[in-house]
Amino acid sequence: MRIATYNVNGVNGRLPVLLRWLAETRPDIVCLQELKAPSEKFPAQAIADAGYEAIWHGQKSWNGVAILSRVGTPVETRRGLPDDPDPSQSRYLEAAVAGVLVGGLYLPNGNPRPGPKFDYKLAWFDAFIAHAAELLASGAPVILAGDYNVMPTELDVYKPERWTDDALFAPEVRARYASLRAQGWTDALRHLHPGETIYTFFDYFRNAYARNAGLRIDHLLLSPALAGRLTGAGVDREARGWDKTSDHAPTWIELSEQAPRTRSASGSRPSRAAKPA
Template identity: 70%
Template sequence: MRIATFNINGMNARLPALLDWLAETRPDVACLQELKTPHEKFPEAAIREAGYFPIWHGQKSWNGVAILARGGEPLEVGRGLPGDPEDEQSRYIEAIVDGILIACLYLPNGNPAPGPKFDYKLKWMERLIVHAKQLLDSGAPVVLCGDFNVIPTEADVYKPERWVDDALFRTETRAAFDRLMEQGWTDALRTMHPGETIFTFWDYFRNAYGRDAGLRIDHLLLSPALAPALKASNVDRDVRGREKPSDHAPTWIELDLGLQGK
């Protein structure tokens, strides 16, 4: 089973690129972030024609998340991150696909920091930590994935000294992410590539992609029940170098579901 996460950075603007990638790689599940489209403008027909069954949580101009499943409708089990009924930003959706609970998230950027946006980011992370623990306590096989807007370590960023004061790399952000990981999640990409320089995002400016001046901020985290099933994980880096690309590249895992819990 192949599960991918991809911050598309504008669903309708990048639709041709998304469809090309889906046709080439055929993931069983694709989790998308930053749709930047109202709910009613999501290109459902095009996605279904490509062989995928979608659920999505849109928002005009900003945010937005979706889960696309190949071969059958995903069973939606959650929409919006619990913990703040006043939060109207479209950043979280959950579904069950082939017995796996897939949680797709777009964690707030938080810049400029310090400030209200950074405060919102940290509060959102606290809510995520609480909800993630509940998912683990359920014992279900879970993939928690998406654009976390978190650079976990210095190994995950080009020239870390330039990012010390950025919301993605501030000590408060990394400490919150560490607390999440301490619950027992497995960082799939780093597990499969422990010593490599491997990025998932390259800015549009200053030829960042050409210089490989990137960040690793797109993560796929596996619950203990699912971690033994991990076979492979990587980044479709070349997608970032194509015409009119997202500033992120798709990141994916392959699971052998027969090895769950073993």
């Protein structure tokens, strides 16, 4: 099973890119972020014609998340976080799909820092961490996939010294990501590619994609019930180079039907893993 996350940066404006990627890679389950469209404007028919059932949580002009599946109907279990500091913002959607509980998220950017947007980011992150702990305690097979808007380590950002004042690299934000991981979640991409330079976001400016001057801010975290089934993880980096594309690249994992007896990074499938430019 292949599960992917993709910040589309406008689902209607980037629809040809999204449909091309779906047709070429055929992921089984996809979490989308930044729909930038109210719920009634979600391109449900085009998604269905591509072979996917979907649920979505839209918002006019901003935010918005969706879960797509071609392996069974997504059964919604939650829309928005418990104790969400601003329920008017569409940032979290959760569904049971093909025996897996999928949480799709778009964590706030938080800039400028300091300020109310950064305070909101921290408050949302805290609410998310609390909910993640409850999910983990359930023992269910859970994946939390989306745009986290955080670079966890210096390895996850091109020229980290330039980002010291940014909300995506702030010590408080990185500490919260580490706290989340410490609950028992596996960062799938980093687990299988521990020392590699892999980015999932490339700014539109300064020729960032061609220079491989990116950030790793799109993450897929696995509960222990799923971590043992992890066989592959990578980034469809080439999609970032397509015409009129998002500034994010789709990021994905592959899960076996059952947990293998042994597993290591060397046993992962490298065919589509990201490579430095």
